[in-house]
Each structure stands twice: as structure tokens, then as C-alpha cells.
Amino acid sequence: MIGSTMKKENRVKLFEDYLDELFPNPRCELEYNKDYELLIAVVLSAQTTDKRVNQVTRVLFERYPSLEALVTARLDDVADILRPIGTFLKKAVFVQKIAEALLENYHGHVPNDPSSLQKLPGVGRKTSNVVLSNLYDYPAIAVDTHVERVSKRLRFCRQSDDVSVVEAKLQKVYAKKNWARRHHQMVLFGRYHCKAVKPECDGCKMRGICPYYQKLSKK
Ligand code: SF4
Structure with a gap:
């Protein structure tokens, strides 16, 4: 047939x-050690490859190893690190706004429900589904x-x-x-x-x- x-x-x-x-044993190929690192990596992966995202996040999370460090980083430095993945200025703004929102509203953690997640800057349904399924085994x-x-x-x-x-x-x-x-x-x-x-x-x-x-x- x-x-x-x-x-x-x-x-x-x-x-x-x-x-x-x-x-x-399928798993996400984006590298991360903390919940917010996955969220940021998924946001950065728009219009580029996971391989390129991993290359820039290794530098980003080493230079700025906490949400507080990301919030207080210079925008132009974050943008410069993200330059290889395209639309880097917009993505740098997302990174800092996400870090700020997580600290202000979620005690520094990634929320575990789609509606809260999708209120974060740069986070749409696809990003929310990827993050929830990886972090919280959410069916998506x-x-x-x-x-x-x-x-x-x-x-x-x-x-x-x-x-x-x-x-x-x-x-x-x-x-x-x-x-x-x-x-x-x-x-x-x-x-x-x-x-x-x-x-x-x-x-x-x-x-x-x-x-x-x-x-x-x-x-
Ligand atoms: S590689 Fe894709 S297009 Fe080709 S046979 Fe397999 S499923 Fe079909």
C-alpha cells in the first residue's frame, strides 16, 4: 500500500x-544549566540554528552568570555577543527584559504556565511550548x-x-x-x-x- x-x-x-x-532518547539540542538559560536560548533561536545559539550563549552566560548580571549588563555588550545570530539588538533587548521580568515577577524562575510565559518579551506560543515541555514535562x-x-x-x-x-x-x-x-x-x-x-x-x-x-x- x-x-x-x-x-x-x-x-x-x-x-x-x-x-x-x-x-x-530525544532531547533539546540547546545547551543550558539553569531554567532561564533555556528560556533565553529558545528566544534567541528564532531564525537561526541551535548550534549558533549554543556558541553565543556559552559566552553570554559565562560573562553574565546570573539574571541580575544580565539586567545590569551594558546593552551594547550583550548585543555584540549576540551579533552572530542576527537581529542581535532586538534579541539583546529581549534578554534583558526577560531577565528583569523574571526577577520582578517570578522570584527569578521561569513560570510553569503558558499564559504567564507568553506575557514575557519575545515569547510566543512555540517558545512557550518548547520551554514548558523541556522544563516541566508539560504536554505540548x-x-x-x-x-x-x-x-x-x-x-x-x-x-x-x-x-x-x-x-x-x-x-x-x-x-x-x-x-x-x-x-x-x-x-x-x-x-x-x-x-x-x-x-x-x-x-x-x-x-x-x-x-x-x-x-x-x-x-
Ligand atoms: S526524508 Fe522526508 S521526504 Fe524523504 S522519504 Fe523520508 S519523510 Fe519523505
């Missing part, structure tokens, strides 16, 4: 087995560029679906207890296998049932 005719739930089941085989599926691409290629959703629809559809196909795990696995699968450019279809076990691959092969 090929991808275009196989039922979605069967494609999902095969995909979940494959993800568990490829990534039995953050839809980043990798998750969206893989979901569309495997036709778990429509091409025209926006990220909130993709998220809602993924919440229906996966068991809630697995949401965070599947999110991490799909990020890794998109990053290392089902890449945006030149996906590694030849070695992919989904090839036989992947609608995207089958469409490509017909061309």
Missing part, C-alpha cells in the same frame, strides 16, 4: 515506530520549521495549514503523553534526515509510504 492510499493513522504509526528507532507540541515541514511532507496536515492548525492536527494524531517526545523527535528528524533542501530520502524508511517522496519520484 503506497502513501497516497494508506490511511493517515497507519502512516502515523509507522512514523512513530521509526522515530523511536532513530531517536530513542511546538511547531517549528522542521515539525511543520515533516508534517506536511508526510501529509499529516495540508500544505495550506498554518502552524496553529498543524499543532492541533498533531495533537490529534499522537497520544497526549507522547506530545513532547514526538516534538523533539520530529525536530531531529527534520534537522538531520528530512531536511528542507535535499532530504535524505534514499536512506529513509518512510520512503515507501511518503506522499512527498512519491510525488518527487514521479517527476
Whole structure:
């Protein structure tokens, strides 16, 4: 049975087995030692790679090893450290405002509920989902560029679906207890296998049932 005719739930089941085989212990690739370091790293990861974020946060958190130090840092110095990841001035402002808000409103800790988190500067739904699932085991599926691409290629959703629809559809196909795990696995699968450019279809076990691959092969 090929991808275009196989039922979605069967494609999902095969995909979940494959993800568990490829990534039995999935984890976020952003480096952090403290809760706020993860939050800041996720905010900084917009429009850049985790690898680049890790390079700048190693410098940032060594030079400014506490929230208080981040708040009192010179903005131009923070921006200079963040320069390699793009939109560095805006991100530097976010870093300082987040540090300030955590100290003022949350005793220096990252809040564990989506509505409080999403009130913080630079924090949207995707960031909040990533942070909550990593720090607090909160069931969430953050839809980043990798998750969206893989979901569309495997036709778990429509091409025209926006990220909130993709998220809602993924919440229906996966068991809630697995949401965070599947999110991490799909990020890794998109990053290392089902890449945006030149996906590694030849070695992919989904090839036989992947609608995207089958469409490509017909061309
Ligand atoms: S066959 Fe290719 S396009 Fe389909 S899931 Fe695998 S890597 Fe992605």
C-alpha cells in the first residue's frame, strides 16, 4: 500500500515506530544549566540554528552568570555577543527584559504556565511550548520549521495549514503523553534526515509510504 492510499493513522504509526528507532532518547539540542538559560536560548533561536545559539550563549552566560548580571549588563555588550545570530539588538533587548521580568515577577524562575510565559518579551506560543515541555514535562507540541515541514511532507496536515492548525492536527494524531517526545523527535528528524533542501530520502524508511517522496519520484 503506497502513501497516497494508506490511511493517515497507519502512516502515523509507522512514523512513530521509526522515530523511536532513530531517536530513542530525544532531547533539546540547546545547551543550558539553569531554567532561564533555556528560556533565553529558545528566544534567541528564532531564525537561526541551535548550534549558533549554543556558541553565543556559552559566552553570554559565562560573562553574565546570573539574571541580575544580565539586567545590569551594558546593552551594547550583550548585543555584540549576540551579533552572530542576527537581529542581535532586538534579541539583546529581549534578554534583558526577560531577565528583569523574571526577577520582578517570578522570584527569578521561569513560570510553569503558558499564559504567564507568553506575557514575557519575545515569547510566543512555540517558545512557550518548547520551554514548558523541556522544563516541566508539560504536554505540548511546538511547531517549528522542521515539525511543520515533516508534517506536511508526510501529509499529516495540508500544505495550506498554518502552524496553529498543524499543532492541533498533531495533537490529534499522537497520544497526549507522547506530545513532547514526538516534538523533539520530529525536530531531529527534520534537522538531520528530512531536511528542507535535499532530504535524505534514499536512506529513509518512510520512503515507501511518503506522499512527498512519491510525488518527487514521479517527476
Ligand atoms: S522519504 Fe524523504 S521526504 Fe519523505 S519523510 Fe523520508 S526524508 Fe522526508
